[in-house]
Amino acid sequence: MFQEFPKMLYRDDKNTIANDAEHENALRTDGWHDFDAEPKAEEKPSDQPRRGRPSRAEPKAEE
Numbered sequence: 001m002f003q004e005f006p007k008m009l010y011r012d013d014k015n016t017i018a019n020d021a022e023h024e025n026a027l028r029t030d031g032w033h034d035f036d037a038e039p040k041a042e043e044k045p046s047d048q049p050r051r052g053r054p055s056r057a058e059p060k061a062e063e
Contacts, residue, residue: 010035 007018009032016032018024 008035009033 005018005020005024007024009016009018009024009027011030011032016027018027018032
């Protein structure tokens, strides 16, 4: 038999227990997540240059 609550949620090195759906939603808005699901990082361009070899320059079109 599956019992949905209480449910353990994690953030960094901490954990907490959600006792019902309303409490779980409040915790998730604060950044808590399931053990096997890392929170999605916001996609933003990196300020650091890319690592590795630069890609080959495309040949110039002859006129």
